[in-house]
Amino acid sequence: AQSVTQLGSHVSVSEGALVLLRCNYSSSVPPYLFWYVQYPNQGLQLLLKYTSAATLVKGINGFEAEFKKSETSFHLTKPSAHMSDAAEYFCAVSGNTGGFKTIFGAGTRLFVKA
Amino acid sequence: EAGVAQSPRYKIIEKRQSVAFWCNPISGHATLYWYQQILGQGPKLLIQFQNNGVVDDSQLPKDRFSAERLKGVDSTLKIQPAKLEDSAVYLCASSSGAWGNQPQHFGDGTRLSIL
Numbered sequence: 001a002q003s004v005t006q007l008g009s010h011v012s013v014s015e016g017a018l019v020l021l022r023c024n025y026s027s028s029v030p031p032y033l034f035w036y037v038q039y040p041n042q043g044l045q046l047l048l049k050y051t052s053a054a055t056l057v058k059g060i061n062g063f064e065a066e067f068k069k070s071e072t073s074f075h076l077t078k079p080s081a082h083m084s085d086a087a088e089y090f091c092a093v094s095g096n097t098g099g100f101k102t103i104f105g106a107g108t109r110l111f112v113k114a
Numbered sequence: 115e116a117g118v119a120q121s122p123r124y125k126i127i128e129k130r131q132s133v134a135f136w137c138n139p140i141s142g143h144a145t146l147y148w149y150q151q152i153l154g155q156g157p158k159l160l161i162q163f164q165n166n167g168v169v170d171d172s173q174l175p176k177d178r179f180s181a182e183r184l185k186g187v188d189s190t191l192k193i194q195p196a197k198l199e200d201s202a203v204y205l206c207a208s209s210s211g212a213w214g215n216q217p218q219h220f221g222d223g224t225r226l227s228i229l
């Protein structure tokens with residue numbers, strides 16, 4: 001069975017500081033991995049996706065994530081946080097098990113301090 | 115392109131009442147999903163449609179929840195009767211493929227409050 005663990009339900013950074021949101025997954029088959037962002041009272045928006053091409057994936061708004069198979073990780077980073085990055089971030093995994101169901105992590109809320 | 119449309123945005127009902135949510139996916143998207151998102155948690159899949167057929171409804175509480183996708187386009191999700199624990203945001207999403215490698219596009223959700 002597939003699963004996703006997001007380490008840290010809350011992360012706080014200063015504006016201009018590095019953002020690092022952690023995601024570990026388990027999957028018995030090569031996974032598809034996604035990061036989504038959710039702003040208050042909105043649905044989820046895709047930030048980036050990994051589908052077995054390059055291991056370093058670049059997304060929107062300056063975010064990127066690196067797929068590390070040996071560590072079963074797909075951490076999200078951004079070199080310099082902006083106030084507008086404050087939101088909830090979800091890591092998700094899907095693959096050829098369980099009918100290609102997508103499993104979402106519990107989410108990490110990012111706070112950005114001025 | 116127009117995004118996923120959901121209505122209503124907010125709904126307040128009393129327990130044991132019934133409620134229905136509507137979703138219009140992105141045009142041409144064959145796969146449609148309904149998720150339940152409880153405050154502080156990630157979305158949990160309730161049901162997945164491929165065109166008008168059900169792919170996965172293993173986590174749908176079938177004694178009270180039902181969903182349909184007539185003609186493979188719009189979809190409705192119904193709860194009857196509602197319980198207090200059904201208070202959540204109900205998200206609809208669509209994607210162009212069913213194989214998990216395509217991202218999902220989400221609507222803004224319906225926030226349901228049960229009194």
